[in-house]
Amino acid sequence: MSKTLGLYLREMETKHGIDPQLTGLIAHLADTCKEISFKVSRGALAGVLGSAGSENVQGETQKKLDVIANDIMCQACAESGYVSGIASEEMDHALQVPEQYAVGPYLVLFDPLDGSSNIDINVSIGTIFSILPAGTPHRDVTDEEFLQPGVNQLAAGYVVYGPQTQLVFTMGHGTVVFTLDLSSGTYLQTSEGMSIPAAAKEFAINCSNMRHWEAPVTRYINELLAGKTGPRGKDFNMRWVAAMVAEVHRILNRGGIFMYPRDNRDPSKPGKLRLMYEANPMSWLIEEAGGVATNGYERIREIQPTGLHQRVAVFLGAKEEVELVTSYHQ
Ligand code: AHG
Ligand code: MN
Numbered sequence: 001m002s003k004t005l006g007l008y009l010r011e012m013e014t015k016h017g018i019d020p021q022l023t024g025l026i027a028h029l030a031d032t033c034k035e036i037s038f039k040v041s042r043g044a045l046a047g048v049l050g051s052a053g054s055e056n057v058q059g060e061t062q063k064k065l066d067v068i069a070n071d072i073m074c075q076a077c078a079e080s081g082y083v084s085g086i087a088s089e090e091m092d093h094a095l096q097v098p099e100q101y102a103v104g105p106y107l108v109l110f111d112p113l114d115g116s117s118n119i120d121i122n123v124s125i126g127t128i129f130s131i132l133p134a135g136t137p138h139r140d141v142t143d144e145e146f147l148q149p150g151v152n153q154l155a156a157g158y159v160v161y162g163p164q165t166q167l168v169f170t171m172g173h174g175t176v177v178f179t180l181d182l183s184s185g186t187y188l189q190t191s192e193g194m195s196i197p198a199a200a201k202e203f204a205i206n207c208s209n210m211r212h213w214e215a216p217v218t219r220y221i222n223e224l225l226a227g228k229t230g231p232r233g234k235d236f237n238m239r240w241v242a243a244m245v246a247e248v249h250r251i252l253n254r255g256g257i258f259m260y261p262r263d264n265r266d267p268s269k270p271g272k273l274r275l276m277y278e279a280n281p282m283s284w285l286i287e288e289a290g291g292v293a294t295n296g297y298e299r300i301r302e303i304q305p306t307g308l309h310q311r312v313a314v315f316l317g318a319k320e321e322v323e324l325v326t327s328y329h330q
């Protein structure tokens, strides 16, 4: 009989002294993602596919589900009583908790819907979240309060909406997996701790950007592509799902390396992925599973953020591979 999410969280409180307000927040987010999962699974039947006809702060066209998932997550966080402020990929600035709701000691950041280009084609997508300390609960939060390095995170995770809906998260005691049991509506534990092998046979990178890459990345990928007769002496396989949630999920389950490097198209955009609600939470999940996550130069979780929506190059996954491509940047 698998352990329920509720029981696991109670055990974390007693074994590791985790604040019941933090476990309460995680349970609340997990419940909230059931609602997103249900809408995702209904797709065209629920009228949630296609474009919303608007743009977010990154200048990306929003899909209906980006907006729907963002609204659901914001409302859930606001009414939870556990948070002082909310920040999202889909909102220019941090959101304060409206007067009618209580505030709590946490800040929540999220990418409400990751892998937007997969929504309309029924391929895996997800919701990523990161929880930071807010200090004494208060209402007047500013963007600046969120600019804490990833090592400050108190919990981080994602829910992947794929053939199964799964919650994957960490509170610093391993990366654990819960699968949503549709017959009972509960999350049941299906992995007690993920572990990424140090060596890898698979890599993930969007090769259509190759002509824009910087030299260390070109060198590394060329060596992988050279296979058995090249400097690495073995063949590698390649995957690209175009949803970071799905790539990280694959790496947690069967190893490999994922890269979204910076390139020389636009120096103001170091990479595509966002530090605060994509790279930081995913880096912690990878590290808790024995992997490594850098921006090519330094550990992602030690970067001091300067903006809520700042972008960062990402190399994460198998220790040996991430360390090798990072060494090429030195
Ligand atoms: P989002 O849908 O939240 O904007 O994020 C998409 C990100 C990431 O999940 C994925 O790895 C990458 O963009 C895909 O980029 P390409 O368009 O280069 O495939
Ligand atoms: Mn994303």
Ligand code: MN
Pocket: 066, 089, 111, 112, 113, 114, 115, 116
């Ligand atoms: Mn998104």
